[in-house]
Amino acid sequence: MEKLFNFQDFKYAIRDLTRSYKKISTIIFTLFISLFVLSVILSLEYSLKKELNANAKILLGGDFEINTRNEKVDDQYFKKIEKFGIISSTVEFSTMLTNSTRSDAKTFFIRLKAIDQKYPLYGDVQSFPDKALSLLQTTKNSIVVNRKIFETLKLKVNDTVYIKQTPFKVVGYIESVPDLGRALLFGDFAVVSTNSFLNLNINTLGSFINYEYRVKLNNENINFKQEVENLTKNYPSYSVRYPENSSNNLKKLIDNFSQFLSLVSISAMLIAGIGIANTLISFINQKNISIAIMKSLGFTTSTIKKIFYFEIFTLLTIISLLAYLLAILSVPIVNAYLVKTLGIAVQSEFIIQNFIKVFLSGFLVVSIFCLPTISAIQQIKPTSLFRNVFQPCEFYFTKKNISLIILAIISLILLFAFDSKKPFYTIMYFLVFFIICLTLYGLSKLIIFYLRKINFIKFLPLRLAVKNITNPKTIFPITVLSLGLGVTLLLSLTLIGYNFKKEVQKSIPEIAPDYFFVSIQNTEKDEFVKYLKNNDKNAVIETMPIVSATLTKINKKDPLSYIKQNNDSFWVLERDRRISWSNTPPKDNPITEGNWFDANNKSLQISLDAKVAKDLNIKLNDSLTLKIYGREIEGKVTSLRKVDYRDLSINFVMLINPSFAANIPHEYIATAKFKNLPDFKEGAFLQKFKNISTIKVSDYLGKVTEIINKIFIAVIIISSIAVIIGLTVISSAVIVQARLSVYQNLIFKILGINSSNLILASIIEFLISFLSIIFIAVIFSIGVSYFVIEAIFKLNWSLEIINSSFVLLFIGTVTIILILLNNYKFLSPKVYPLVRNE
Amino acid sequence: MKSLLELQDIYLNYKTENSLVEVIKGVNLKINSGENVAVVGKSGSGKTSLIMLIAGLEKVTSGKIIFEDQDISAYSEDELADLRKRKIGIVFQSFYLIPNYTALENVSLVLEINKIENAQKKSAELLDQFGLKDRLNHFPSQLSGGEQQRVAIARSIILSPKLILADEPSGNLDSENSKLIIQLLFKYSKQNNSSLILVTHDQSIAKECDKIIEIKDGKII
Numbered sequence A: 001m002e003k004l005f006n007f008q009d010f011k012y013a014i015r016d017l018t019r020s021y022k023k024i025s026t027i028i029f030t031l032f033i034s035l036f037v038l039s040v041i042l043s044l045e046y047s048l049k050k051e052l053n054a055n056a057k058i059l060l061g062g063d064f065e066i067n068t069r070n071e072k073v074d075d076q077y078f079k080k081i082e083k084f085g086i087i088s089s090t091v092e093f094s095t096m097l098t099n100s101t102r103s104d105a106k107t108f109f110i111r112l113k114a115i116d117q118k119y120p121l122y123g124d125v126q127s128f129p130d131k132a133l134s135l136l137q138t139t140k141n142s143i144v145v146n147r148k149i150f151e152t153l154k155l156k157v158n159d160t161v162y163i164k165q166t167p168f169k170v171v172g173y174i175e176s177v178p179d180l181g182r183a184l185l186f187g188d189f190a191v192v193s194t195n196s197f198l199n200l201n202i203n204t205l206g207s208f209i210n211y212e213y214r215v216k217l218n219n220e221n222i223n224f225k226q227e228v229e230n231l232t233k234n235y236p237s238y239s240v241r242y243p244e245n246s247s248n249n250l251k252k253l254i255d256n257f258s259q260f261l262s263l264v265s266i267s268a269m270l271i272a273g274i275g276i277a278n279t280l281i282s283f284i285n286q287k288n289i290s291i292a293i294m295k296s297l298g299f300t301t302s303t304i305k306k307i308f309y310f311e312i313f314t315l316l317t318i319i320s321l322l323a324y325l326l327a328i329l330s331v332p333i334v335n336a337y338l339v340k341t342l343g344i345a346v347q348s349e350f351i352i353q354n355f356i357k358v359f360l361s362g363f364l365v366v367s368i369f370c371l372p373t374i375s376a377i378q379q380i381k382p383t384s385l386f387r388n389v390f391q392p393c394e395f396y397f398t399k400k401n402i403s404l405i406i407l408a409i410i411s412l413i414l415l416f417a418f419d420s421k422k423p424f425y426t427i428m429y430f431l432v433f434f435i436i437c438l439t440l441y442g443l444s445k446l447i448i449f450y451l452r453k454i455n456f457i458k459f460l461p462l463r464l465a466v467k468n469i470t471n472p473k474t475i476f477p478i479t480v481l482s483l484g485l486g487v488t489l490l491l492s493l494t495l496i497g498y499n500f501k502k503e504v505q506k507s508i509p510e511i512a513p514d515y516f517f518v519s520i521q522n523t524e525k526d527e528f529v530k531y532l533k534n535n536d537k538n539a540v541i542e543t544m545p546i547v548s549a550t551l552t553k554i555n556k557k558d559p560l561s562y563i564k565q566n567n568d569s570f571w572v573l574e575r576d577r578r579i580s581w582s583n584t585p586p587k588d589n590p591i592t593e594g595n596w597f598d599a600n601n602k603s604l605q606i607s608l609d610a611k612v613a614k615d616l617n618i619k620l621n622d623s624l625t626l627k628i629y630g631r632e633i634e635g636k637v638t639s640l641r642k643v644d645y646r647d648l649s650i651n652f653v654m655l656i657n658p659s660f661a662a663n664i665p666h667e668y669i670a671t672a673k674f675k676n677l678p679d680f681k682e683g684a685f686l687q688k689f690k691n692i693s694t695i696k697v698s699d700y701l702g703k704v705t706e707i708i709n710k711i712f713i714a715v716i717i718i719s720s721i722a723v724i725i726g727l728t729v730i731s732s733a734v735i736v737q738a739r740l741s742v743y744q745n746l747i748f749k750i751l752g753i754n755s756s757n758l759i760l761a762s763i764i765e766f767l768i769s770f771l772s773i774i775f776i777a778v779i780f781s782i783g784v785s786y787f788v789i790e791a792i793f794k795l796n797w798s799l800e801i802i803n804s805s806f807v808l809l810f811i812g813t814v815t816i817i818l819i820l821l822n823n824y825k826f827l828s829p830k831v832y833p834l835v836r837n838e
Numbered sequence B: 001m002k003s004l005l006e007l008q009d010i011y012l013n014y015k016t017e018n019s020l021v022e023v024i025k026g027v028n029l030k031i032n033s034g035e036n037v038a039v040v041g042k043s044g045s046g047k048t049s050l051i052m053l054i055a056g057l058e059k060v061t062s063g064k065i066i067f068e069d070q071d072i073s074a075y076s077e078d079e080l081a082d083l084r085k086r087k088i089g090i091v092f093q094s095f096y097l098i099p100n101y102t103a104l105e106n107v108s109l110v111l112e113i114n115k116i117e118n119a120q121k122k123s124a125e126l127l128d129q130f131g132l133k134d135r136l137n138h139f140p141s142q143l144s145g146g147e148q149q150r151v152a153i154a155r156s157i158i159l160s161p162k163l164i165l166a167d168e169p170s171g172n173l174d175s176e177n178s179k180l181i182i183q184l185l186f187k188y189s190k191q192n193n194s195s196l197i198l199v200t201h202d203q204s205i206a207k208e209c210d211k212i213i214e215i216k217d218g219k220i221i
């Protein structure tokens, strides 16, 4: 038995590599690009999560946070908590900010944050001027707005803005706040001091004000958790949040996004694998003399194979190391963008696990494609040296090879499914990928089979093209496979992205209202409706009563004690929800189980969102305890409804029976759709209704669309890499084939077939490949995007033709240009050198 | 003298698509250590086939090949490779050097794979004796045909193999180079006590050998 690692063999491998790396530049290039992309994705994911964990305290705003589910904290409780450390209490509230009290005022829907002197406990507020935050505490009725408002309203320090018609003096603007509030991520906001906030005299029922209490420990090391938990037990509706559970949603988003992009990059790598196999076999064919000589000198086939394996894996090691290092270096570039959009600064570092994952992916892909290629060395016979005839060798499959390949494929799938949050989708993805591979390959073979049967073609270029495709050394299957996979991937993502955007946008003109109105007091409701009707008598106005309620018990048990944070419907329990009531079921909320409220029964009845009921394991007739205005009331689930939050009309998780709700003090929420939108003047409206906040739906959707657009562009850029790699693979295949056909072209030239015929032939050959690719790619991308949109995201899918055709046309054009460029130098060979050398 | 190589009634058939070609038809031959044998015969008579059988690059259809008292016709491919590595040197008509190895590397490779120390130094000395002192670091494409064949001969003899097989080594060379090559082969095989089997068309060269064998239609006559 030979030793597995032999330094001598390794030396030959290195020698050969340093002398012939140019011949395998395709391998180097495609491997590098795909490993680089994977490295960037993994590094970013890691750095982002690390940053979120490291800054967890800053993001949470303290060592822990008391979640009172939107009530003012109990005084006694507060005193007890104060013993642990400093408490910063802040209040958040949604309202309108205007630049004047006139009717033509510019208005902003903002999140108003009232802070005490202790804020922030951790991290820094970046503001202009630097001392803006302390000015806030010392200047009476002062305010700091976010930069966008400051710039849009062309404000200067000491200008005045208004909230509920009350003047506030602008003392500066804020670039960022350390605790990433949900609303702050892409909304407008302003900060005032707690004292100024009290002056606002907010006379709503207190239902929609968020009270937040963050604590910074006096002594970091004490085992505070147990004590805090014990204290909080007496206040069942309170819960404690720790830094490690802050920004959970963001982490989930990063997980999903990075998993998806890693899969795209592994697809690119597999396409690169096709090129690697093709380049390597032609490399081996170019080396067949050397291999035959080595065999005649007494090298065994396995030793020679080993040298090639050493070569390719040395190359892989170097390339993956370089790709990974370069990826780390490029993280800061992406960082600049992240700071802007997420307000998170990441640092790059070398993480051995990530490198191993990158290397292993490369290793497995290279193994899959090199096994049948390097085994082809078996076919090279040293007896050729006596006879001077060398047969080109072909992919060589043995039972052992095939089982190793299958093993490598399984390992690759496991590698990606292993640390994925959704292994099922990962496995599905690979499955679909391989099915597409097989279909494309099968189709190419089928076309070759049928073209072989065609005998009489008069048109010369067509005849040449068909000959090229049916030739035993044809690159037709490689072209179809590598381009087909790239095109399918890009087309699928285009369709998914398009449908996504369309789904968001389509809700604007049709179902969605023009405005949301919140905080409409019971007493002003009729006047409010009258005002809108006067303004536009065709306005469609819908009002719903609302009250804030917290779901504190399910079947008499505290749900927080058994429902995990990663539950899809955890948000229902996390804080108070707005609930409403109605005599009839909302028309777009079909009842899926149970019956609408029994009007004669005065006890609390609840109609629940069916999806939430399923997630939280709540059945019909289960008991739910709601806390409304501090009072806990037990009720019964009498019906489940299918709620579609996307239509942007008024939707509620819970509806209760009007017969029970009649006497609860409440506010109203309203939507309005105007016949003539420009006639509605927000400034004038706010003059009259200073407590009501208006949200213009198109503004809000514009922001969402903007974010979706950014994500879409990132995804398309990454998936384009699959196409670039596909094109590289094709180019190299074309070069290999063209080199082989120089002699043939020469004979054509001598026979008087001019090169325009040859060019036409390559175009026809390409068209045959491309049309078959389009056929498969369109079918699969329709299938894949349909599944993603309808089954995963539960949206409505539709076909988009213009962008898809553009993608196809663009790729087609680039490919044919590449093919012609690569062919060109071989198309008109000089006769003499060839005749002389034969 | 003790025999190094013995061919016992060997046959070689090639199967083609629809026929069977009998190339070697019952050859018996004994070659002693240090003996020079010329193999002559018309083109297509089976000379190259015979050489390939002896080199273990082709399997006999029947018969035995005894090399140093071992029946090598029963050897596996890897055992044959090992035998070639240690004991057999081959020279081809078309030289066949490894294209991306220098002259020196082409020669020292043989020593390296047999784990012999100072491979480069020893190879350089031999190439020096062959008049290639200034060509050590040239690649085959930078050498003339005669120079390439000298490198190939250096490669075949550097290990003092028991047996050197040369299939028309001067067939692609002019007469002057041809003479030089053959003299080198004779000189060094004598010096190392290697047996030499030399396929040639040149009667004057054949006459210089200890023994001449003529092949016709796959048989010795």
Ligand SMILES: Nc1ncnc2c1ncn2[C@@H]1O[C@H](COP(=O)(O)OP(=O)(O)O)[C@@H](O)[C@H]1O
Pocket: B014, B015, B016, B021, B023, B041, B042, B043, B044, B045, B046, B047, B048, B049, B050
């Ligand atoms: N692989 C093969 N298949 C069929 N016939 C072959 C094969 N190789 C050689 N031959 C035939 O064997 C005969 C002997 O060839 P060869 O040994 O090369 O002769 P020589 O070297 O004497 O010119 C020739 O007739 C040749 O056609």
Ligand SMILES: [Mg+2]
Pocket: B044, B047, B048, B049, B167
């Ligand atoms: Mg011959």
